[in-house]
Amino acid sequence: MSLSERKKAIKLSADLAMASTRNKATRWSRALIANASSDGNSNKVLTEHVLGSSSPSQRVRKSFTTYSHSVRIRSCRNILRRNRVVHRTKDRVVACFAAKKLVQKRTRRLKSLLPGGKSMDDVCLVEETLDYIQSLRAQVEVMRCLVTASELMILNPS
Template sequence: MRNINSVKQEFLKKWIWCLRKYSSQKKNMSLLERKKAIKLSADLAMASTRNKTTRWSKALIANASKNSSNKVLTAHVPGSSPPQRVRKSSTNYSHSTRIRSCRRNRAVYRPRDRVVASFIAKKLVQKRTRRLKSLLPGGEFMDDASLVEETLDYVQSLRAQVEVMRCLVTASELMILNPS
């Protein structure tokens, strides 16, 4: 990943641009519309900062472009098509079937408690994987291996976004307290 400071600077520039573009289209916005504009422009700025290199950024842009009122912003952001499902090849499937059949044979020799613990652990991992896929934009279309990579990248981008927003809040508080 690039230098975090350059990512923050690029995010801030794109976020301000998106906010200006959105506010120029809608002059009198309610509080709810302003909140939506801030979130949408932050999401699009964060996604466009990644330069279409991740599936989550493509999914964010695709989700935003579904709404016709967002066309003003998404038209200037590198677009993307909806994420495609990843299909497993038949060789991987047969390989995993062989492993499962071997495990079944070995399960006879394991103590009952160990089999139950293994089953519970597997179900827990599946449940958490489904939850992670639902949290990550475009995650429902990802295989487990790319899900981890994409999640790490998404968390890093969110962290940069939060840091930029904190700096803006701090700067605005200082301007209010010291209006000189």
């Protein structure tokens, strides 16, 4: 196995392990699992080994619930609708337009970075991003601990 293949396998197994700890409660974890299981035979084998023997796509479908999510989206949209302010001066309209374009550009970029982000609405995107960042931080900490432990084993073979 080449170095790049090992790197891909380690990253894939770390991503799958991180996604499996979320119990498919978040969209990004379901997207990671779905992408890994659809990418090829070797990935399917690794996915089944990390997650268990049942099909990952079946587990993703079983865990997907949209009712509470759609209710939350409707309530957020209603709040936004009530709080809209009509800008009367020309300067405020131009500034508002520029700010809106900047937010849209950054939102598109964030959606491209988050697994499964392209199918998320703006309300859910922030929640999912925060959860994903926490999981990535935990993953980095675990990998640091593994590196430290392996260095200690190399230095002090018993």
